C-alpha cells in the first residue's frame with residue numbers, strides 16, 4: 001500500500017481553479033522563503049516583521065477580496081487560501097492581514113465616503129499605510145454594546161474620549177477605525193495617527209500571538225474633522241458585520257496552522273524511535289492522534305471551501321461563518337495540542353512550530369467573538385431564542 005503524503009486526503013485540490021491554486025502556491029512560497037526563516041526570532045523578541053508589509057501589498061495579499069481602489073478583487077476562496085497559507089506561517093501575520101483587510105479596509109469600503117475610500121484604500125492595499133480596528137474596551141469584550149468611548153459632535157468636528165484595549169496593529173497603525181457612542185447610537189470613525197489626544201501603548205507580556213502588534217489606544221479630547229465619521233455606519237451591527245468578515249478569514253487561516261502542526265508531528269513521529277527499533281508512529285495511540293488530526297483538517301477544508309463558494313454567491317450567512325470559525329479554530333487548537341504532545345520534550349522548544357501555533361490559537365479562539373459567543377450565535381439561529389443568562 002502506498003503511503004499517503006500531505007494534507008489533501010480528499011483531493012480538494014480538484015475543487016480549486018487554476019487561479020486559486022496559483023495564489024495558494026505563491027503565498028506558500030512567500031511564507032517558506034521570507035517568513036519561516038525569521039519567525040522564531042520575531043516570536044522570541046515579540047516583534048511583528050513589519051518589513052514584510054510592502055511585500056504582502058505587492059503580492060496582492062492585503063484586502064484581497066475587495067474590489068476597486070487598488071484592491072486585488074479576488075474571489076473569497078482565493079482570499080481564504082491566502083489566509084490559510086499565511087497562518088501556516090503564524091497566526092500573527094494572518095492577523096495583520098485580517099485586521100487590515102476585513103476590519104479596516106472593509107468598513108471604509110462599505111461604510112466610507114468616496115473621499116475616504118480614495119484617500120485610504122489604495123495606500124492600505126499596497127501596505128504603504130497600516131490600519132487598526134478599535135471596538136473592544138477593557139470592560140467590554142464579548143459585550144461591545146456597553147462600550148464607553150464617546151464621540152461628541154462639536155462645531156469643529158467630533159471630540160473623542162475613551163480607551164480601547166487589545167487592538168491588533170495598534171502601535172503600527174497610521175489610521176484607526178474607532179467605534180464610539182454618539183447621541184445617535186454607535187458609529188465608526190477614522191482617527192489618524194498624530195491627532196492630538198490620540199496615543200497608543202504596546203501591550204507587553206503576551207504568551208500568545210507574540211509576533212503581532214497589540215496595543216491599548218487612548219483618546220483624550222481627541223478632535224477629528226467632521227468628515228472622519230464613516231457616514232454609512234448606523235449602529236453596532238456595522239461593527240459586527242466587520243467581525244463576520246474577519247471570522248471568515250480566521251476559519252480558513254487556522255487550517256494552515258493545523259496543517260503545519262500535523263506535518264511537523266507526522267515527520268517527527270516517523271523519525272523518533274522509542275521502546276523498540278520502530279518509530280513512535282507505529283504505536284496505536286500515536287496513530288490515533290494523527291488520524292484525528294488529518295480527519296479534522298479534511299473536514300475543516302471542506303467546510304471552509306463550501307463557505308467560500310457560498311460567500312462568492314452572496315449566500316453565506318453570519319451563522320454559517322460562526323459555525324466555521326467555531327469548529328475550525330477549536331479543532332486547530334486540539335490538533336496543535338496533539339502535535340505538541342507527539343513531539344515530547346522537544347515540543348516545548350521553539351526549534352519546532354507546534355507549541356507556537358498552540359499558543360497563538362489560544363488567542364484565535366478568544367478574539368473576533370470567543371468560542372462560547374459563537375455557540376450562542378448558533379444556538380439562537382437554531383432555536384430562535386437568545387440563550388438565558
Ligand SMILES: Cc1cc2nc3c(=O)[nH]c(=O)nc-3n(C[C@H](O)[C@H](O)[C@H](O)COP(=O)(O)OP(=O)(O)OC[C@H]3O[C@@H](n4cnc5c(N)ncnc54)[C@H](O)[C@@H]3O)c2cc1C
Pocket residue numbers: 099133134135136138139140141142143165166167168169209214363366367368369370371372373376389
Ligand atoms: C491578541 C488579541 C488581539 C485582539 N485584537 C483585537 C482588535 O484588533 N480589535 C478589537 O476590537 N478587539 C481585539 N481583541 C479583543 C477580543 O476580540 C476580545 O478579547 C474578545 O471579544 C473577548 O473579550 P474579553 O477578552 O473581554 O473576554 P470576556 O468578554 O470577558 O469573556 C471572558 C469569558 O467569558 C465568556 N463569556 C462572556 N460572556 C458570556 C456569555 N454571555 N455566555 C457565556 N460565556 C460568556 C467568554 O466566552 C470568555 O470565555 C483582541 C484580543 C486579543 C487577545
